[in-house]
Amino acid sequence: MNLRIRTRAGAVVSAAALVLSSAVVSVAATQFGAAASAGASAEQASTAQAGTSAQALAHTRPGHSGGTAADRAYRDLLDHGPDAKILTAAHRAQWRSAPENSVPAILDAFEDGAEIVELDIQLTADGVPVLMHDTTVDRTTDGTGRVDSLTLAQVEDLHLREGLGGAQAALTDEPVPTLAEAMRLVKNRGLVNLDKGWPFREEIWDVLVETGTVRNGLYKSDAPVAQVQEFRATHRGAVYMHMVTDANLAAFDEFGADQPVAYEVNFDSTADAVARRPFLDRIAAVSRVWSNTMWNGLSATMTDEASLIDPLRGWETLVKSYHTTIFQTDDVEKLERWLRTGTGDPLPSGSVRVQAEDFLATEGVGYHDLEPANRSNLQMRPGEGVDIQDLDGAVSLGWLRGGEWLTYDVVVPRTGTYEVALRASSPYSPAGAYTVSFDDGAPSARVDIRNTTSHAKQELQPSGVTQRLTKGTHTLRISLPEDAYQNWNLDYLQLDPVRR
Numbered sequence: 001m002n003l004r005i006r007t008r009a010g011a012v013v014s015a016a017a018l019v020l021s022s023a024v025v026s027v028a029a030t031q032f033g034a035a036a037s038a039g040a041s042a043e044q045a046s047t048a049q050a051g052t053s054a055q056a057l058a059h060t061r062p063g064h065s066g067g068t069a070a071d072r073a074y075r076d077l078l079d080h081g082p083d084a085k086i087l088t089a090a091h092r093a094q095w096r097s098a099p100e101n102s103v104p105a106i107l108d109a110f111e112d113g114a115e116i117v118e119l120d121i122q123l124t125a126d127g128v129p130v131l132m133h134d135t136t137v138d139r140t141t142d143g144t145g146r147v148d149s150l151t152l153a154q155v156e157d158l159h160l161r162e163g164l165g166g167a168q169a170a171l172t173d174e175p176v177p178t179l180a181e182a183m184r185l186v187k188n189r190g191l192v193n194l195d196k197g198w199p200f201r202e203e204i205w206d207v208l209v210e211t212g213t214v215r216n217g218l219y220k221s222d223a224p225v226a227q228v229q230e231f232r233a234t235h236r237g238a239v240y241m242h243m244v245t246d247a248n249l250a251a252f253d254e255f256g257a258d259q260p261v262a263y264e265v266n267f268d269s270t271a272d273a274v275a276r277r278p279f280l281d282r283i284a285a286v287s288r289v290w291s292n293t294m295w296n297g298l299s300a301t302m303t304d305e306a307s308l309i310d311p312l313r314g315w316e317t318l319v320k321s322y323h324t325t326i327f328q329t330d331d332v333e334k335l336e337r338w339l340r341t342g343t344g345d346p347l348p349s350g351s352v353r354v355q356a357e358d359f360l361a362t363e364g365v366g367y368h369d370l371e372p373a374n375r376s377n378l379q380m381r382p383g384e385g386v387d388i389q390d391l392d393g394a395v396s397l398g399w400l401r402g403g404e405w406l407t408y409d410v411v412v413p414r415t416g417t418y419e420v421a422l423r424a425s426s427p428y429s430p431a432g433a434y435t436v437s438f439d440d441g442a443p444s445a446r447v448d449i450r451n452t453t454s455h456a457k458q459e460l461q462p463s464g465v466t467q468r469l470t471k472g473t474h475t476l477r478i479s480l481p482e483d484a485y486q487n488w489n490l491d492y493l494q495l496d497p498v499r500r
Contacts, residue, residue: 059319059339061085068188073115074215077191077239077261077326080288086319088335089116089193089328091294092133092164096330096459099160100140101131102174106182110189113336116218117186118193118328121179122147123200124155129179129207133196140165141176152178163453168429170451179204183213193218193241193328205235215239220264225254232258241290249274252282262288262326268297275300275322284323291324295392295456304331305393305458308345311338314393330457350497352410352418354476356397356490357381357388359406367406375399389489391425391456397490400432402482410476410495412469418495420465420476424449425458426488433484436465437477446481449488458491466498 063085064075076085093105094112101119109117120133125148137143137150141158155176161169186192192213197204198221208214214237221228222243232238241262242251252263263283267275283289292298293307293314299322307314308331315338318324329335338344347353357380360366369385376389376398386406387399397406412418420436429451435443447463476493480486 059086059342069110069115070186070188070190070216073190074239076115077218077288080284080286080325084288084325086324086339087116087288087326088114088332088339089118089290089326090114090332091118091292091328091330093117093119094332095163095453096332096457099162099172099174100164101133101177102160102172103177103181103185104174106185107189109332110186112332114190114332116191116193116326116328118195119179119182120195121197121200121204123203124152125149126151127203128152129197129200129203130155131177131179131182137176139167142171161453162451164427164457166427166453168427168451169453170429179207180211183207183211183216186216187211187213191216191218191239193220195220198223201231205238218261222248222251225251229255229258244274246272246274249279252279259286262290264290264292264328265322266292266298267300270300272300277321280323284325288325289323290326290328291318291322292328293318294328294330296390301393303393304329304334305391307338307393308334309393309395311342311344315344316342347494348496350413350416352412352495354408354410354493355395356406356492357386357395359386359408360475365407367404369404370401371399391458391489391491394456394458394491396425396458400480400486400488400490402480402484402486404486405477405479407475407477408493410474410493412471412474412495415468415470417466417468417498419498420463420467421460421494421496422449422463422478423458423460423491423494424488425452425455425491427451427454428485428487430485432486432488433481435479435481436463436467437479438467438469439475443477443479446484455489458489460494462496469495 061083064072076087090109092100094108095105097108098104106117119131121129122132122135124130132147136146137158140161143158158176159171160174160176161171163169194204194217201219208217218239218241220241220243228240232240240260241264242260243264243266244251245266265274273279280289293302293304296303299318302314302318315327315335327335363385367386372385374385374387376387378388378390378395380388386397389396389398426432426449431449431451433446433448435446437443444465447465450461452459
């Protein structure tokens with residue numbers, strides 16, 4: 001049984017899954033959640049998912065043809081018709097395989113299927129736009145100081161850190177790119193969400209004109225509409241998207257007949273006026289709806305992580321009930337797979353997955369936790385001390401410490417050799433270590449948890465630990481050595497068949 005589906009759809013249903021604007025999607029989500037929480041069979045759960053998949057296949061739309069990939073993406077962006085292609089925007093580019101806002105991350109994002117890359121822009125002391133999310137270089141490079149206090153030459157001497165950066169993320173050989181370098185790179189590949197760039201719009205405009213990429217750059221802001229319209233009137237061909245919340249939803253009417261190509265709609269509750277169908281219907285009639293699914297507060301918990309559990313808790317519902325036709329995501333490959341297949345985080349054929357929160361009961365028997373209270377934010381198992389938390393939609397275990405252990409029942413579908421993997425996250429190096437044992441046998445050698453450069457961004461990490469198991473139920477124990485530093489989060493365990 002795919003315990004990921006059973007446990008989360010039944011035990012932890014987000015507010016977004018319960019409060020939907022579309023009756024059709026609401027009924028589908030309720031039926032699937034109810035069947036799963038009632039202990040539905042694997043076949044029933046699979047049938048429910050298959051229905052979702054069949055509906056989602058319609059999300060694979062060809063879009064416009066001809067010209068370069070960037071030409072097609074531009075024409076698709078301007079199309080807000082009922083059959084418009086759903087577009088993918090890679091948040092800080094493909095930071096999962098390269099440093100955020102780096103040249104390799106940009107290339108990988110387009111290679112993985114994104115039509116748009118989100119790039120963050122700051123100005124150097126000598127007025128050159130460079131790619132940097134923060135106002136300082138501290139988090140993502142080996143340097144320190146504000147970007148606007150460093151010259152371009154000083155910034156170009158820095159090296160980027162892996163992934164989302166952080167003090168303990170490994171350094172790479174990648175330099176900080178200028179916006180001009182990035183725009184030349186994307187010219188024939190796709191579009192750029194020019195994030196944080198509105199204060200530097202004139203400097204950015206000069207770069208777009210110089211590089212011949214005016215159509216590639218997507219300006220955005222929540223600035224007063226009069227200011228936006230003045231800029232658009234004096235910068236012919238500028239592509240613009242507006243950011244709206246309940247605080248400025250009147251901007252839609254202020255734009256009148258001259259609407260932006262898209263609206264980035266941000267809401268932390270489905271009760272927000274900006275998230276209701278009357279307002280979204282009006283936007284969708286003349287523009288595109290852009291949704292951010294990276295973390296909880298941007299689309300009312302309808303996140304990437306929630307979508308991996310069940311697309312009806314995120315991506316699928318945003319399309320069907322909120323008119324979303326552009327997703328900004330931290331999971332480009334998985335979003336693209338969902339658009340093609342309708343699946344969130346499918347279990348590989350022959351594999352076994354167990355949610356971390358499904359540990360066996362009773363302190364000292366099924367688990368050992370050093371503190372009697374749950375220190376995290378989900379009270380799923382009252383009276384038990386294991387720390388269960390919501391990480392932007394992923395139900396995970398946190399506050400893992402040396403000396404603790406967890407035991408699980410694992411149902412193996414067929415006799416064979418299996419490799420253990422854990423889906424985990426941590427911004428630390430070292431992050432932690434664990435051993436694995438089966439059926440009260442000897443523990444494995446230690447396995448190190450890799451730094452994922454964020455507490456909330458989890459990766460499936462193969463362990464190299466293999467075990468021959470017979471068909472049926474086995475007991476698996478994850479133990480955390482007392483003498484190892486431990487500061488990581490655990491989403492699920494997976495046993496993958498070793499194919500020879």
